[in-house]
Amino acid sequence: MDGSTAGGTRPDFRLKIAKKAETPLVGGRRKFFRYRDLGIADATGGVMRAQVMEAITGMTEPTGWHVHHCQAQFIYVLKGWVELEFEDGSRHRMETGDAGLIPGEMRHNEIATSDDVEILELSIPGPMGTTPCEPPAGMG
Template sequence: MDGTVAGASRPEIKLSVVAKKDSPLVAGRRKFFRYRDLGVSAATGGKLRAQVMEAITGMTEPTGWHTHQCEAQFVYVLKGWVDLEFEDGTRSHSEAGDAILIPGGMKHNEIATSDDVEILELSIPGDMATTPCDPPAGLAKG
C-alpha cells in the first residue's frame, strides 16, 4: 500500500530528511538571527517553508511593526523566549514549548528576545515577504 487514499493521487511533496549538521545556513530577515533551512521548501515545491532561527545575540531594539505576505506564519519556541505584540493589542511572552500562529497580513512587532532564543518557524506558502508598516492606531511605534 502506498499510503494514499483509494483513487486519490499523492500530493507533489517529496520525502526530505535533513540532519542538523547538513542543514545549510540561509539569508534571513534579521541580522541578529542565524537561519537554518530544513529542506521543506524544496520538498514541497515552495508550498511550505520550515527553518530554525537561532540568536546570534539578543535583540538590541524591536523589529518595528511589519506584516508578512503569506497565508500563515507558525512560530514554535524551542529555547529561550520572545516577546511580541499584535495589532489587536495582544502581547505575548512566549517561552520554550509555546506556539504562535500569525495569520498572513497581521501587523506585529517583535519587542525582545533572550540571548539564546531558538525558534522553529513555518510559513505557508514558503515564499514569505516582509513589509514594514505603521503601528496600529493607539499602539506605540516600537
C-alpha cells in the same frame, strides 16, 4: 508507486530528512538571528517553508511593526523566549514549548528575545515576504 493513498491522491511532495549538520545557513530578515534552512520549500515545491532561527545575540531593539506576505506563519519556541505584540493590542511572551499561528498580513512587532532563543518557523506558502508597516492606532 502512483501516489494514491487511502484518502485520495498524495500531494506532489518529496520525503525530506534534514540533519542539522547538513542544513545550510541562509540569509534572513534579522541581523541578530542565524537562519537554518530545513529544505522543506524544495521538498514541497514552495508550498511550505521551514527554518530554525537561532539567536546570535538577544535583540537590542524591537524589529518595528511589519507584516508577512503569506497565508500563515507558525512559530514554535525551541529554546529561550520571544516577546511579541499584535495589531489586536495583545502582547505575548512565548517561552520554550509555546507555539503560535500568525495569520498572513497581520501587523506585529517583535519586542525582545532571550540571548539564546531558538524558534522553528513555518510559512505557507513557502515564499514569505516581509514589509514594514505603520503601527496600529494607539500603539507606537
